[in-house]
Amino acid sequence: MKTALKVVGALLGIALLCAGGLYAWASIRTTRMLTRIVDTHQVDFPIPFPLTEAEIAELASPDSARAVALARAIERGRHLVDSRYVCTECHGANFGGGVMIDDPAIGTALGPNITGGFGSRVWEYDTADWDRTIRHGVGPSGRPLVMPAEDFQLMSDQELSDVVAYVKSVPPVENEVPAVTLGPLGKVLLALGEILLAADVIPSHTAPHSVFPPASEATVEFGRHLSGVCTGCHRPDFSGGPIPGGDPSWPPAKNLTPHESALGSWSFDDFARSLREGTRPDGTGVLEPMAAIVRYTRNMSDTEVQAIWNCLQTVPAVPVE
Numbered sequence: 042m043k044t045a046l047k048v049v050g051a052l053l054g055i056a057l058l059c060a061g062g063l064y065a066w067a068s069i070r071t072t073r074m075l076t077r078i079v080d081t082h083q084v085d086f087p088i089p090f091p092l093t094e095a096e097i098a099e100l101a102s103p104d105s106a107r108a109v110a111l112a113r114a115i116e117r118g119r120h121l122v123d124s125r126y127v128c129t130e131c132h133g134a135n136f137g138g139g140v141m142i143d144d145p146a147i148g149t150a151l152g153p154n155i156t157g158g159f160g161s162r163v164w165e166y167d168t169a170d171w172d173r174t175i176r177h178g179v180g181p182s183g184r185p186l187v188m189p190a191e192d193f194q195l196m197s198d199q200e201l202s203d204v205v206a207y208v209k210s211v212p213p214v215e216n217e218v219p220a221v222t223l224g225p226l227g228k229v230l231l232a233l234g235e236i237l238l239a240a241d242v243i244p245s246h247t248a249p250h251s252v253f254p255p256a257s258e259a260t261v262e263f264g265r266h267l268s269g270v271c272t273g274c275h276r277p278d279f280s281g282g283p284i285p286g287g288d289p290s291w292p293p294a295k296n297l298t299p300h301e302s303a304l305g306s307w308s309f310d311d312f313a314r315s316l317r318e319g320t321r322p323d324g325t326g327v328l329e330p331m332a333a334i335v336r337y338t339r340n341m342s343d344t345e346v347q348a349i350w351n352c353l354q355t356v357p358a359v360p361v362e
């Protein structure tokens with residue numbers, strides 16, 4: 042009896058030591074990962090993008106060109122955020138601060154205040170800083186961020202410029218948001234590579250970005266560009282599966298390929314309804330986190346929904362596992 046207790050005690054001790062060792066290793070490794078410097082290119086583009094010669098020719102007064110350019114950029118930026126780039130999901134509806142993750146085990150990653158008010162993280166941002174943060178997942182200091190910036194890597198200069206013009210146009214909010222802290226599980230998952238940082242996922246930090254997005258037409262090319270915000274969850278080949286780094290309570294992302302076991306049996310109208318109303322052909326509603334995404338995709342234009350559908354029709358069919 043005594044020996045059995047001793048064995049159990051020894052095993053428990055070893056288990057605790059291993060857990061302690063794993064935690065210590067994970068703490069050191071994640072600190073290194075988050076404090077290293079990631080080199081990125083230094084880009085510049087106008088905010089707002091100027092009007093074209095043809096657009097200026099249509100104005101009643103050419104003197105209003107800058108004001109009109111800004112007003113149009115803000116409108117485009119608002120549409121991009123409200124239909125596609127979901128910044129408000131984590132930074133709050135007024136951009137004054139919000140929540141990405143708040144979990145004692147995984148950690149606390151709050152979306153900071155990005156308005157012009159007290160406590161803002163972007164007061165000293167220049168154009169290169171916006172590029173680094175949004176399209177590379179690297180803060181102005183060169184350190185990697187936990188924001189999933191891989192979803193934004195396909196943004197063209199003009200789209201990023203429009204988003205920044207819009208963010209800069211909102212009323213300032215006073216709110217200072219604490220920095221990201223990782224919980225024990227968050228550290229272990231990050232150290233083991235189960236959670237990946239955007240800076241490590243984005244294939245290049247020096248490749249030039251496209252200046253303009255593809256024309257806003259129902260083409261496969263425009264659809265591919267738009268679906269850059271879907272692949273983080275639905276995978277680059279759209280075959281779906283468990284969401285990397287996602288909340289453990291989330292269901293796997295669905296297979297969106299044209300295989301008969303996936304969207305092959307859906308009509309375009311079924312697809313449009315799923316993005317507009319969050320319902321499937323069988324009448325069931327999509328679950329979180331897709332339900333949250335639908336609050337954005339429902340603002341997509343008909344052309345945008347059609348373009349994504351046309352793109353999905355061209356990807357290789359993969360059977361649902």
Ligand code: HEC
Nearest residue numbers: 126127128131141150151152153155162180186187188221
């Ligand atoms: C899924 C949640 C999420 C989304 C979506 C998101 N962010 Fe963030 N963002 C964060 C978090 C969390 C941080 C805190 C810093 C970090 O990542 O380490 C952050 C940081 C930032 C920062 C400040 C970085 C710094 O410390 O200097 C800016 C600027 C920013 N985000 C802008 C945006 C914009 C613009 C969008 C939309 C295009 C966006 N974010 C979408 C979660 C998000």
Ligand code: HEC
Nearest residue numbers: 270271274292293294295315321326327328329330331334
């Ligand atoms: C944050 C992760 C996430 C993002 C981003 C995302 N999805 Fe989803 N999506 C999911 C999950 C998870 C499901 C499964 C939900 C369920 O089981 O009800 C889903 C379900 C769907 C469905 C229903 C499919 C079916 O067979 O029921 C469609 C259609 C869809 N997504 C399209 C898209 C499109 C298009 C985009 C990009 C504009 C997108 N999703 C972006 C996570 C995401």
